[in-house]
Amino acid sequence: MNQHVTPRLNRRSFVIGTAALGGGLAVGLDIPFGGPQVVRAADGSPEVNAWVVIRPDDTVVIRIARSEMGQGSLTGLAQLVAEELACDWSKVTTEYPTPGQNVARKRVWGDFSTGGSRGIRSSQDYVRKGGAAARMMLIQAAADEWKVPAAECTAANSVITHKASGKTTTYGKVAEAAAKLSPPADVKLKDPKDWTLIGKGVKRLDTADKVTGAMVYGADIKLPNMLNAAIKDCPVTGGKLKSFDEAKIAGMKGVKKVVTVDGTAVAVVADTWWHAKTALDALPIVWDEGPNAKVSSESIGKWLAEGLESGPAFVGNENGDAKAALAGAVKKVEAVYNYPYQNHATMEPMNATALYTADRCEVWCGTQNGEAAFAAVLEASGLPADKCEVHKLILGGGFGRRGQTDYVRQAVKIAKEMPGTPIKLLWSREEDMTHGRYHPITQCKLTGGFDADNNLTALHMRISGQSILFSLRPDALVNGKDPATFQGLAPSGEATIGYSVPNLLIEHAMRNPHINPGFWRGVNVNQNAIYLECFMDELANAIGQDPLEFRRKLMSKNPKHLAVLNAVAEKIGWGTPAPEGVYRGLAQLHGYGSYVAGAAEISVIDGTKIKVHRIVASTDPGYVVNPAQVERQIAGSFVYGLSALFYGGCTVKDGRIEQTNFDSYNSMRIAEMPKVESIMIPSGGFWGGVGEPTIGVAAPAVLNAFFAATGKRIRSVPLRDQNITFA
């Protein structure tokens, strides 16, 4: 059984971590070794290049720059390297290079950020080249030894063969020599038709430790003399800490110190986390709740509703003259939808462990963006890059939340108050629920117009609400406007609208409440797909047309969108009778470079209880690296998407998020899980993501089926707030 070795390496490095310069890897110091320089892994094995280390026993260590949070890209990325490396897959193991090493080595591993379903698609080219270059160097080393032309040698399964002489050797035997060679200038990748490992549903490399409890997540770190911290940040964003009465917890067992963080939070440091949390709960804290203390869901909703009707808006997609066409329409349909704040609710609450000394700061944490975490350590510690390090651990869920570094910063700030003592900061679930980076809140008014022949002549979508980029990536705004709000609705790019409407206007009126928004698995596709795909059903219904036929007529110029829609329609049996009492709904979208569609079969009991019997989901991501993992991502995306539809709403009262734990912010259980049938139709020629896109079709497919079942159109999420739940 292959195992992801990072936790083991890190566990070992805890002991040496304070004294040595880093974790498990070489740090870019080219070590002279009798000639050309060879970079070595911590165990002395040679790096053939940055992606590939080969040990004398033929173990192949593949470096993975992106973070593993369950999505399986650690395995998929290893497959991409191994395909070109032509190594023995059973001897493959993986490890994370650290962000500090990446900086020291001029970003030899490229981007560490793991979000936007980019793990595979944004790195596939250079990691495959890394594997191919290593293979060429290993073959060259063997050829040099045998004094034969490299072109006469072949490699397969970690064995190099010179057919003419019958000579063979293994990667482990020539790795040392290969590591001394210059990398090839020209690296040719395999034709996809020749892939043998890419496209195969091999098992994940990181499973073994996850079934025995041995996998070390951030929350599980143990360091010598480590203390534990629990924290409370001001419950109202924009507020600050006014005072706290430390005397009230003086003498409580295990308590070592009470510290403030950035003037907005207070943390208790104790021997155990339970002691820290118990003392923190007993600590009287007075907050200055600041200017947002009176904000509520109602006030936010009202503000957003104004944006649907008036004021400036940013045009994201436009052709023809939608307003004029609507004015002249024979029939008009209008609807207003809304989408709430939602918490990521990763199973592992936010946490980070920091060790600060006067001249060094190290952090151990799960992060979706190692380099951002590293930058946060630099900023919070005040130390330069060569004195900081981040040790990445497997994440207990990410979904976008761990792309932010607020918890890393807090851990460093606390550790700075206690130099030389490692501090593990763990958020309580309550802290995690109330200090999220929430799925942004929006509303959308849609107006469609038909001519006398029931042709859709105009569509106007006006979205009002929050911009993620405004809060988290202001550098990515365009003249203060957020083009990402049009995800799934754009005229071009990786998230386009699938319909051709002669007069189209899609615009966004930005309204940014004080609640912190974040990238939440699926991001803006989630609400945009509900808005557009439910409204397409409304339009079809208004003229008495079948929702599938109505869509097809508008999709002739978008064959890839249409292909995935047709695939689910066919498989679910659209147009044929459903089982008694079962109703169907459809949705499609383009996001993260992939074309996806979903079809749902549901029944509704008493108008308020929904049984989701069956989901059919199709995806065209261009290429499928590991179909077993893609299938799991698709099924998992429906758990996340349907949890969001049924339960996922965070409401605001007195400026703060009201939901504090899974009792008020529920999540799907196995009993509610529908059968998910996935269809993969990779058409090649492009690389799309798979972690997120299918989430977007989950809710509209079910909502459209609900309309088919009941005649009632639901335009508001979550269903919890309308007393509709799973049967």
Added chain:
Amino acid sequence: MANLTINGKVFNLDVEPDTPLLWAIRENAGLTGTKYGCGIAQCGACTVHLDGAAVRSCGVTVSEAQGKQITTIEGLASDNGLHKVQQAWLENDVPQCGYCQSGMIMAVAALLKDNPKPSDQDINDAITNICRCGTFAQVREAIHIAANA
């Protein structure tokens, strides 16, 4: 101080009697395979066996667990190798992030002890752990694999 018998071994721990068993296991006994997810017995990530029955250890105090046999994920395997539920989990490649899976596996192991061939409805009734990655389809398959092992 409290004596807790965890995975057949007696731990003499410096812990208050009202401490949730979860934290005594994780912090005092140092067995971190049992996970903290919610602290209010909602999510099941902290599921362990108490005299063979699945309990959510965040909702059980140290004093309630004293004198009982506590089994954590680390104690599920035997000298003969992994428990059949763990084997099925490997075979079916169940975990995604894996954080909830210790609790999921412990809940399933207890179910199969009481009900060796559970129906899908039995599974629905007994397994109420939260998995945010959404491994439920693989979990259900693996339960049947383990039941037939």
